[in-house]
Amino acid sequence: MDWQLSLETERVTAAHPESPLTTRGDASIDAVLELLRSNHRGAVLVLDGEKMVGIFTERDALRLMARGADLSAPVRTVLATTPISVQRDVTVGTAIRRMSDGGYRHLPIVDYTGRPSGMVTVRGILRYLVEHFPDTIYNLPPASTPSSQLREGA
Numbered sequence: 001m002d003w004q005l006s007l008e009t010e011r012v013t014a015a016h017p018e019s020p021l022t023t024r025g026d027a028s029i030d031a032v033l034e035l036l037r038s039n040h041r042g043a044v045l046v047l048d049g050e051k052m053v054g055i056f057t058e059r060d061a062l063r064l065m066a067r068g069a070d071l072s073a074p075v076r077t078v079l080a081t082t083p084i085s086v087q088r089d090v091t092v093g094t095a096i097r098r099m100s101d102g103g104y105r106h107l108p109i110v111d112y113t114g115r116p117s118g119m120v121t122v123r124g125i126l127r128y129l130v131e132h133f134p135d136t137i138y139n140l141p142p143a144s145t146p147s148s149q150l151r152e153g154a
Contacts, residue, residue, distance in 0.1 A: 006132055007093035015092050015128040017109055017118030022047050025054070025076030029064065032056055032075045043106035043119065046079050051114040054079035057106060085110045088117065092128060095120050 021044045023032055032044055036058060046054040056079045064071070064078060085108040086095055099107050099122070109118035 007096065008091050010092050011088065012086055012090050012092055012095045012109060012120055013088055013118070015095065015120055016124035017120050018124065020045050020108065020116040020119050022116065023056075023075065024048075025079075026074050029056075029061075029069070029071045029073055029075050029078065033061055033071070036061070042121070045083075045108055045116050045119070046075060047116070052083070052085070052108060052110055052116045054081045055083040055106070055108060056080070083108060085116075086120065087111065092125070096125060099125070 018041070021035065021039055021041045023035060023044050023046055025046050025048060027035075035044055036042070043055055043057040045052050046056060054076070056075050060078060060080070069078070084098055084102055084104065086098065088109055088111070095107055099105070099120070105122045107120040108116050109120060110116050
């Protein structure tokens with residue numbers, strides 16, 4: 001099967017999504033950072049009941065720490081409240097485009113009611129590509145350096 005066809009026919013669930021790491025909006029930023037660290041994850045979904053209301057990523061944490069923010073504040077005060085997400089029936093290609101267009105490394109998978117069921121990550125996408133297209137991935141030529149079009153010398 002052609003790799004482009006695979007990307008446009010296989011569902012995002014084939015790209016090794018992680019189970020969603022979740023927390024409540026009233027959790028402190030410190031507690032969320034510890035949750036991320038202890039679970040070796042780069043993002044946590046913030047829930048109100050069972051519905052996703054936001055996402056907090058390691059990039060958000062770095063921005064907060066760089067400006068000396070109060071890490072005892074509730075995470076709901078600093079999270080991204082309109083995260084881009086996908087549903088289970090979108091294709092791997094669509095997920096890759098959304099991640100690329102937005103510069104995202106984590107893309108929540110939600111159902112029609114907004115409940116999270118997984119998280120697509122760059123790591124999962126890369127694993128999918130290597131498993132499905134090893135000849136393409138492993139046989140890429142080395143990056144060449146451009147040669148000068150002008151003659152050298154005096």
